[in-house]
Structure formats: structure tokens, C-alpha cells
Amino acid sequence: MEVLQIDHTPVDIILVDETFRQPLGRPYLTVAIDVYSRCIAGFLLSFDPPSATSVGLCIAHAASAKYSYLRALGIDDHEWPVSGIPGGLYVDNAAEFHSEALTRGCEQHGIALNYRPVATPHYGGIVERLIGTLMQMIHEVAGTTFSNPVERGDYDSDGQACMTLAELEQWMALAIVGRYHDDLHGGLLEPPIARWRRGVSVIGAPRSITQSQAFLVDFLPVLRRRVTREGFRLDHISYFSNALHPWIAERDRLGLFMIRRDPRDLSRIFALDQAGQFYVEVPCARLDRLSITLFEHRQAVARLKAEGRSHVDEDSIFRAVGKQRELARAAAAARPGVNLPGSLETAVL
Structure with a gap:
């Protein structure tokens, strides 16, 4: 976990919706690889194009212990011991890697943020080769688009599509822990998971995160709002907590607050105090509201x-x-x- 490379790609597969099983299109994959061991540290699948949010969620997944994650996916017979706070990230120059959410999160947790030199794609070769490997696996799945029209030929990707996003996530996790990590790596001459375990036995485990939720918050998208008599308001939704009373009393003398929110759950936001020392969790003003994305x-x-x-x-x-x-x-x-x-x-x- 000293250096992670992170990148995105459209996945070579057509997915279907959960209800009617009709084609929806191709999802995006954001993936982080540990350069030393070539183990996959974390990933994210989403229909949303790459953004600061997808980067933050991928980093949080990479840093977190994955026992509960695998159990939730029904993968009980494999381990994924790769976790810990990265020493540094190696990324390209896309806008999402220059976001305030990412730069502030890295600063807060002592993670070095390194960018590839412009016009030197070989600097990201490790993660790009990984993406190529994962796409080759995807080409074995019904609904694949293959890498190009020539390779696809007469194959009806839409007509053969059958997997949902949730099912692809389960398939991807199993491909990682049950296949990729255990296969002999041509560059290492040993399986990635064996190299990981050997590295941990020599130098010890990477520094772990003590609070997964707090770590995730530090990488969530950033918005700025003023506090009002009613609390905060974001995209037509009001948020209020009694913890805001001291800020409300001083609202005329306070500037904009930095707000973070998880796009998977708009039932709450996290407001940073003006001194930048702690977040206050603020729920919807109406506590009976649905939790929506x-x-x-x-x-x-x-x-x-x-x-x-x-x-x-x-x-x-x-x-x-x-x-x-x-x-x-x-x-x-x-x-x-x-x-x-x-x-x-x-x-x-």
C-alpha cells in the first residue's frame, strides 16, 4: 500500500436493469492496484461517468478491511486481506484527480498525490495492464462487447446481456479473490496474494483506518453552503440537527461551511466546523424521509x-x-x- 495506481475504464459488457432485465448500457470501473504486490486494493462499478465521487469511493474501499464486504456478497470461501491507508496515489491528469475532495482527503491522511507526466502513458502501465486483464475476463461473460467491433463480429451484446450491476459487482469481486490474486503473475513470477503476504511478513501490515465512516467522509464530494435559521439546504432538501444551534446563533458572522455528502444516501450530510477540526452529522430535517440516492x-x-x-x-x-x-x-x-x-x-x- 505504499503506492497505488488508480484509473477508470468503461467495462466491456452490457448490463440489464433489475426489474425488466432490459439492456441499460455499459458501466464504468474505477480500480486501484497495489504496485508492489499487484494485488487489487479496491474497485467501484457505476453507471455514472468517472468523477471525484468514484475516486473517493474507490479509495475508501481500498483502505477498508473487506471481510464484511465479501460476506455481504455471499463470498464466504475466499479472503481479501488487502487494506490499509495508502502511502501514495499515482494517477493521471483527469479533472477528477484534481478535485478538492481528493486533494483535501489525501492531505488529511498523509497520502502523497502524484500525477503522471503529461504525454507519458507508460507511467501508468501497471494499472492499465490490470484493466486489460480484467477486460479479458469480462469477455467470457454473456453480454460482453469485446474490445472492438471487429472482435465482437456478429455477437449480439444487447440480446445476450443478462447481468445487473449488483451481479457484476459480485462477479468482479469473485474474479479478483478467487482467480486474479491466486494466478501466477508473469511479472512477479508468483501470485499477487503470495507477494502481498510475503511483504506483510517482512515489513508489517499497512497502517489501518480506525473509523471507516470517518475515512470515507474525508473523500466525499465537497459543497459549500451557509447555515440559516432552518439549518442547511442542499438541492431542495433541508437538513437540521440540534447540534447546529451554536452555528445558527452566530450565522451572521460565519462564512460558508464545507459540506460533504454520500451520493448513495442523501438522508444526511456532514458539515465541517469553521475551524476545520470536526464534522457534524446533520440528518434530514424531516426524520421520516426516505433514504434516497x-x-x-x-x-x-x-x-x-x-x-x-x-x-x-x-x-x-x-x-x-x-x-x-x-x-x-x-x-x-x-x-x-x-x-x-x-x-x-x-x-x-
Whole structure:
């Protein structure tokens, strides 16, 4: 974990939706590789294009212990011991790697942030070779697009598509811990997991994170807002906590607050105090609100505007999301053998 290389790629596969199993398109993969051992430290699959959010979530996954993660995916017979706070990151010059969320998070945790020299792609060769290896594995899965139209030939990627995003994540995790980590690496002349364990036996385990949630918050996207008499307001949603009373009392003398939020769960935000010393967790002002994702939020707003709403408010957004979920449940119930995605039950993607 002294040096991680991180990069993104569109995945060579067409995925389907959870309810109707209709083609949705290609997801994106963000992946982090430990340069020393060539072990995969963490990854993220998402339909959203690469962003500061995907980078932050990938880093948090890389740093976190993965026992519970594998158990949640139903992978009980494999281990993924790769975790710890990275010593440094090696990335390209894309905008998401220059974000305030990433630079501040790295500064806070003593992680060196190194950029490839411009026009020197070979400097990121390790992670790019890894991506090539993972895509070769993907080419074995139904719905693959292969690497190019010539290789795909007459294969009907849309017609053969059958995996959802959640199923691909499970497949990817199993491919990592059950195949890639245990295969002989041509450059190392030993399996990546064997090199990892040998490195740990010599120099000790990397420094671990003590609070996974706090570490994640430090890499979440940054917004700035002023505190008002009602608390904070972000994208039509009000957030309030009694812990804000001292700030509210001084609001006329306070500037903008730095806010972080997890796009997978808009039920709360994290506000940094003006001295930059601690975050205050602030829930929705209405505690009975659904826990929704930023993707659901944007879908609801777009739908309301498409209906001709000149004014979009918090109540209408949550009603729209609730209606969308009910439609999905009804559609799933009408199709035998279709299971509801976990996000509709837990409200967190």
C-alpha cells in the first residue's frame, strides 16, 4: 500500500436493469492496484461517468478491511486481506484527480498525490495492464462487447446481456479473490496474494483506518453552503440537527461551511466546523424521509420538470421517488422470478 495506481475504464459488457432485465448500457470501473504486490486494493462499478465521487469511493474501499464486504456478497470461501491507508496515489491528469475532495482527503491522511507526466502513458502501465486483464475476463461473460467491433463480429451484446450491476459487482469481486490474486503473475513470477503476504511478513501490515465512516467522509464530494435559521439546504432538501444551534446563533458572522455528502444516501450530510477540526452529522430535517440516492433525486427532479412543474420542492421530490419505487415493485411482482434489487428495500445503492 505504499503506492497505488488508480484509473477508470468503461467495462466491456452490457448490463440489464433489475426489474425488466432490459439492456441499460455499459458501466464504468474505477480500480486501484497495489504496485508492489499487484494485488487489487479496491474497485467501484457505476453507471455514472468517472468523477471525484468514484475516486473517493474507490479509495475508501481500498483502505477498508473487506471481510464484511465479501460476506455481504455471499463470498464466504475466499479472503481479501488487502487494506490499509495508502502511502501514495499515482494517477493521471483527469479533472477528477484534481478535485478538492481528493486533494483535501489525501492531505488529511498523509497520502502523497502524484500525477503522471503529461504525454507519458507508460507511467501508468501497471494499472492499465490490470484493466486489460480484467477486460479479458469480462469477455467470457454473456453480454460482453469485446474490445472492438471487429472482435465482437456478429455477437449480439444487447440480446445476450443478462447481468445487473449488483451481479457484476459480485462477479468482479469473485474474479479478483478467487482467480486474479491466486494466478501466477508473469511479472512477479508468483501470485499477487503470495507477494502481498510475503511483504506483510517482512515489513508489517499497512497502517489501518480506525473509523471507516470517518475515512470515507474525508473523500466525499465537497459543497459549500451557509447555515440559516432552518439549518442547511442542499438541492431542495433541508437538513437540521440540534447540534447546529451554536452555528445558527452566530450565522451572521460565519462564512460558508464545507459540506460533504454520500451520493448513495442523501438522508444526511456532514458539515465541517469553521475551524476545520470536526464534522457534524446533520440528518434530514424531516426524520421520516426516505433514504434516497442522488441518482434517484436527479431522476425525480427531471421527471417533475418534464411534467411542467415550474417549482420543485422537497415534498414533491420524495413523493416522486416513492412513486418510482412503487412502480418498480409492482413491475417486479408482475413478472414471476424477478427479485427486487436490494436498493429498493434498503434505500441505499
